[in-house]
Amino acid sequence: MADSKRMKYLLEQTSSYTPMPVDAAVKRLKNLESGLPANIPAVKFDQTVEIAFRLGVDPKQADQMIRGSIVLPNGIGKEQRVLVFARGDALAAAEAAGADYAGGSELADKIKEGWTDFDVAIASPDMMGVVGPLGRVLGPRGLMPSPRAGTVTPNVADAVREYKAGKVEFKVNKEGVVHTVVGKLSFTEEKLAENARAMIGRIESLKPSTSKGVYMRSVYLTASMMPSIQIAL
Incomplete structure (x- = not known):
């Protein structure tokens, strides 16, 4: 009322x-x-x-x-929770840039079980074999990494910083x-x-x-x- x-x-x-x-x-x-x-x-x-x-x-x-x-x-007045799929140096760079979650297959397994407690998902190109099967979960929620949106990129650290800054x-x-x-x-x-x-x-x-x-x-x-x-x- x-x-x-x-x-x-x-x-x-x-x-x-x-x-x-x-x-x-x-x-x-x-x-x-x-x-x-x-x-x-x-x-x-x-x-x-x-x-x-x-x-x-x-x-x-x-x-x-x-x-x-x-x-x-x-x-945007909100701290975005950023998840990154990466390995090796890219993984370390993502973590240093402020990623809230970073990893590989272990994160994919959590997402397959229904976990989506993040606002943005970023992936390095060499991780798309891991990320691709997650489309059914991430796609409908607008969270699927995409080259066109800049969330599939070899420069994952730059992407993390951009989203943290309000992208x-x-x-x-x-x-x-x-x-x-x-x-x-x-x-x-x-x-x-x-x-x-x-x-x-x-x-x-x-x-x-x-x-x-x-x-x-x-x-x-x-x-x-x-x-x-x-x-x-």
Whole structure:
């Protein structure tokens, strides 16, 4: 009941909003939470801020499958748990770079038993024989290492450092929408806006040459317990 009362109030506040620049959208989003009336309690956790793009692409076409990654300038406000499949010098380098878990077949065996207590999986190319059979477990969870995402790489230490610094992956869904995190509501307006602009620029840079018509159709900013605010393009 409290949640529905909260959302009803917030929707009323945002119903007259028109698309606005990134800085203004961030400011409105933060002010929505801080401006709640006394009879509506504030959320008791630091909400995740996300951005969503509706793109004019056909994800069924291989050359219009928008996906990639980016190291956001201000991170995402969360310490990502990084697992690395490697051996020898690469294993030692991954551990030195801050990997939470690093190893080979013993980690694969744990995953086959259902363990997925990590946020990112990275693998050196010579470990794909071990990693390949894990696709049924890791694939549906978005955790399968991929060369295209940069999580299959000979430079596992660099990849670990990037994800620890706030690197995020994104991929367009079958409806042509890309949805990804850009920080926490506790971030300053400047840091959230900088992250959002970086993500917008990254998506713009991936426009396929075969995409016809308007590429970036709409962009929305939201938080975990908030209605969305449209960003002007």
